[in-house]
Amino acid sequence: MEFGVGIFFTDYSISPAELAVALEERGFDSLWAPEHSHIPVPRRTPMPGGGELPKRYYDVMDPFVTLTAAAAVTKRLKLGTGVCLVIQRDTIQTAKLVASIDQISNGRFLFGIGGGWNAEEIENHGAVFATRFKKMREQIEAMKAIWTQSKPEYHGEIVDFPPMMTWPKPVQKPHPPVIVGGAFPWAARRAIRYGDGWIPIAGGSRYGDPLEYLPRFRQMAEEAGRDPQSLPVTLGGAPEDLDLLKRYRDLGVARVNFPVPPVKADEILPVLDRLANLLQQLRA
Numbered sequence: 001m002e003f004g005v006g007i008f009f010t011d012y013s014i015s016p017a018e019l020a021v022a023l024e025e026r027g028f029d030s031l032w033a034p035e036h037s038h039i040p041v042p043r044r045t046p047m048p049g050g051g052e053l054p055k056r057y058y059d060v061m062d063p064f065v066t067l068t069a070a071a072a073v074t075k076r077l078k079l080g081t082g083v084c085l086v087i088q089r090d091t092i093q094t095a096k097l098v099a100s101i102d103q104i105s106n107g108r109f110l111f112g113i114g115g116g117w118n119a120e121e122i123e124n125h126g127a128v129f130a131t132r133f134k135k136m137r138e139q140i141e142a143m144k145a146i147w148t149q150s151k152p153e154y155h156g157e158i159v160d161f162p163p164m165m166t167w168p169k170p171v172q173k174p175h176p177p178v179i180v181g182g183a184f185p186w187a188a189r190r191a192i193r194y195g196d197g198w199i200p201i202a203g204g205s206r207y208g209d210p211l212e213y214l215p216r217f218r219q220m221a222e223e224a225g226r227d228p229q230s231l232p233v234t235l236g237g238a239p240e241d242l243d244l245l246k247r248y249r250d251l252g253v254a255r256v257n258f259p260v261p262p263v264k265a266d267e268i269l270p271v272l273d274r275l276a277n278l279l280q281q282l283r284a
Helices: 014-023 055-057 063-072 089-102 120-122 131-146 186-196 210-223 244-249 263-283
Strands: 002-004 028-032 078-081 109-113 179-180 255-259
Touching: 002 078, 002 263, 014 063, 014 263, 028 063, 028 109, 028 255, 063 078, 063 089, 089 109, 089 131, 120 131, 131 186, 131 244, 179 186, 179 244, 210 244, 244 263
Parallel strands: 002 028, 002 255, 028 078, 078 109, 109 179
Antiparallel strands: none
16 A cells, blocks of 8 residues: 655645655655635635635645646655646646656656536636536546547547647556546546546545445446456545554555645654654554
């Protein structure tokens, strides 16, 4: 089982380069950055799980910028969007971004994607909230064509373009893994349909118990004709609970991501040391 860290990079957090170096030095496997382009004011859509929307959601930097900075100072660390809101992005330009960061990192990019929950934010980009998941599927199908073909074209109900040419192509073949984020069973079905993995969130009644839905996910994959081994699970929001992490590992979870706060190095490095100690116990 691999171990990653997820963080909202902001202008008041540790820098991407400094965090990436610290993670690689401590034996972590991956770094994940989420995104929100903006938060509309006023906002009618409640935050999933309720409560006040934390400040970091308003302040988070662009993940492709922060992860590129992290790529430049590391050699081994994998770099993932956790998650990229592709429905708010141009399909062709995003395909180029993914291929470019995969080139810059020499094949270390993990393309975590999601459909989003903030209706106003999504609509500000000209996307339709009700059909966002259809758009996301078409975007990924179109991007796969762009990454793997010299003269790709795609003709869907929402995404449509004639034959064209664009480079670079990704280092990873056929392309970086597309890891679909979201809750069981909806996002699990999307991951099985067109993904290369799934990112559910551990903990909280809203998301369900991974110990219950992970065996069901494998069964769903088999029933759909997919090999469960081709759909590794990355468990976000991982708890600092040694026994529970061992149970996730024994269930076949490929990777766990620990959330860390957007704070400066003097506050975050002790957190990384504590997590690194937990990793050593799990790997013993």
